[in-house]
Amino acid sequence: MISLDKLRLWISRNLAPVVFLAAYFVTVVLGNIIYWLPFGKALLERDAYTANILGFETLFSAGYWFLLLLPFLVTPLVVVLVRKTLGAVLEKRARQFFDFSKSEYCFVITLSYAFVLYSLVKADAFSLFLAGTDSVSSVEARFQIRNQLGFAPIAVLMSVLHYLSIYSLVRWMLEKGKFWLVVTVANALVMSVFLTLLNMKWPILIFYAGLVLAVFVYAKRYAYLKTVMGGVLLVVMYFLVSAFVFRLVPPVAVVAVVPVVESVVLAPAENIDSIPSERIKQAQTTMLLEDGLGVIEERSDKASEAVAGHEDKQHSSVVDNVMNVGEAAAENAPMLLFNVVNRMAIIYPYYYQVFTTEGAVCGGVFAQVKVGKECRPSTYIYSRIFNDNFKGRGTAPAAVHISAYALGGWSVALMGLIFASIILGLFASLPLNVSASIGSLAITGGIVGYHFSQLPGEGPIxxxxxxxxxxxxxxxxxxxxxxxxxVGRGKRNLDIQ
Incomplete structure (x- = not known):
């Protein structure tokens, strides 16, 4: 028996819409509020792609704010209506669903892991994972891993196995027992390895977030404390995984030999703005001698040897690598934290400007149904923001209603948001106390809510x-x-009656 206080009960019953609105606020709304504040302009002017929005005629207009805040007006209302109309039916159907037996669970999860492992080996994912030596080559390796794996193995890994891992944790918290505890730990370890091999940060972080949500809902004691601890570990993992995926390195103390100190002349003030933005993006992880600042272009053999020696040390052992990742994560913590608020938020002004002033440049809803269509809002906006080597492959997705706005304006945005809210309402109507399978599906609804805050409507589905x-x-x-x-009910004893 799990006893929940009123706040925990309310959050648990509304997990999907709560996660949707909370994630949307933190990753999209909060950043735009910061841009609007007096000090926001200075933050935006640090990089060209963020400074560009200052010239947008639609920036901070009434429509800009209304579309941004629309989910907080629509989603709660739709969820309440869905629960009132379909809640009783869903609960009745949910009570008829089964839990996995131990043998059934072992069969399904073993088959799933075997398929994913075979696909990873066949795609040479282990070698590709280690191929990236910097942020650009790391992204290239990511694309190659996904292309060689194909859709099915990734779907099994990030959808099916994700659910089965949550299921084992929920089952253990409901029933206890060594079997489900061992399975839960094994799932956490294996999933961590497999998801890390994708060379992406968000799949493994979302996996851990799902486990934290399960603990919040089903922990019998100290639920808030355990959730806070899980949240702290999640933040630490975000720093470490980001540092590795971005191939960040700790700063190298390089002493350059400059014979004549007096000859170092600072660049004129007007040239300061011409410093490449890459220097900021590197977050001062390397010590550069920049000609643009008038520093003498002389790199002594000793300095080169120091850099080479540091690189050799970096790869000397697993322990050194782990220490380097940890140091890089700590060094870049402020940048990584700001990235949480800025990464999705900066995309919204581009969406609203482009698709308000230029219309549905990639076509409407039905045009997007075509397989292999080149113009998608996410890839189109990425090209407008960055226009780099990943043009056509890189994506800049937006929340469900913002993506829908790109396909047909206000009416499509409203329909897209209502559709997503209905899905979230269905998850919120699932009973949490009938079985581990249904409870785990409700937890998965929280993950779906997060995806709706970041992706177009078809993405979370x-x-x-x-x-x-x-x-x-x-x-x-x-x-x-x-x-x-x-079939079992139809079996009869062979004994003569």
């Missing part, structure tokens, strides 16, 4: 991390269990 693939497995499992039960 049909992308490789989409909930559809989990529902498909549960549907097949439910069909198998019904057939097995009916």
């Amino acid at each position: 049909f992308y490789d991390h989409g909930v559809f693939w989990t529902l498909l497995v549960l549907f097949l499992f439910g069909g198998w269990r019904l057939i097995r039960n009916r």
